Amino acid sequence: MAETAGKVARVLAVAVVAFPVLLGGCQTTGDSDGGGSLFDFGGSSSDDPNLTPEERALREDAEVFNETVFGGAATGAVIAGGLCALGALLGNNGGNALGRCAIMAGVGGAIGAIDGYMVAKRQEAARKQVxxxxxxxxxxxxxxxxxxxxxxxxxxxxxxxxxxxxxxxxxxxxxxxxxxxxxxxxxxxxxxxxxxxxxxxxxxxxxxxxxxxxxxxxxxxxxxxxxxxxxxxxxxxxxxxxxxxxxxxxxxxxxxxx
Known part of the structure; x- marks a missing residue:
């Protein structure tokens, strides 16, 4: 019993640390290596005064595609992978099971995103009668x-x-x-x-x-x-x-x- 409680505590501790990071990753795009060039040209932002009008237009046009309509993917991946990892640790299934959880996280995220999108479209279609x-x-x-x-x-x-x-x-x-x-x-x-x-x-x-x-x-x-x-x-x-x-x-x- 004590061993099981310890495993649950470890999983929860990982979740507390990882979940904000995962959410942060869902909200942003771009490089995460922490590096930067000597000169700042705004990355994906159009606010940098060093940008030319053409470069600013590029960033403004690109911003449209930074938020996907399939936004449920990351959340689905977190839930699917987290539950699977919890089960693997509590069941003493070891590293192989945790590896399978990573795959399940990707699959679960994709399925959740598309299912959610389709439900939303069906509801919108019913309202608009199309x-x-x-x-x-x-x-x-x-x-x-x-x-x-x-x-x-x-x-x-x-x-x-x-x-x-x-x-x-x-x-x-x-x-x-x-x-x-x-x-x-x-x-x-x-x-x-x-x-x-x-x-x-x-x-x-x-x-x-x-x-x-x-x-x-x-x-x-x-x-x-x-x-x-x-x-x-x-x-x-x-x-x-x-x-x-x-x-x-x-x-x-x-x-x-x-």
């Missing part, structure tokens, strides 16, 4: 409009970063500028890559969830052709954003300092 599939299709269509704007913003930032770096390189070669100015421009470019990376991660997760919604609706006998077409458009825009991100990375790799 089909739930039409609501989902309209939702993705609206996202695609914003996503096209994001791709345009990223393209302008890529062009601007390329031009700014080239101008500074010429000045440095002519001894008209110091190398720290080139370092500053490189930091600026890397901050823009970080914004695109964070947004792409969110977009891929959202796309995957919508594809699961399609499978559920199709299994229920609904015609998902229009919905799949919108997801196809989303995939095209994600690919376009990936190309702009990779173009920035290529520019970054070509920069030589020192």
């Amino acid at each position: 089909r739930e599939i039409d609501l989902v299709t309209e939702e993705i269509e609206a996202k695609n409009v914003k996503l096209r704007r994001l791709v345009d913003s990223s393209r302008r930032v890529v062009d601007q970063n390329r031009q700014r770096l080239e101008e500074v390189r010429i000045k440095v070669a002519a001894n008209a500028a110091r190398e720290d100015e080139l370092r500053r421009e490189k930091d600026r470019l890397e901050a823009n890559i970080d914004v695109m990376d964070d947004t792409l991660e969110n977009l891929r997760d959202e796309r995957d969830n919508y594809e699961e919604v399609v499978r559920e609706l199709r299994a229920g006998g609904q015609n998902t052709a229009q919905l799949e077409a919108q997801i196809g458009e989303m995939n095209q825009q994600i690919a376009a954003l990936e190309r702009e991100r990779n173009e920035l990375e290529a520019i970054n790799r070509a920069v030589r300092i020192g």
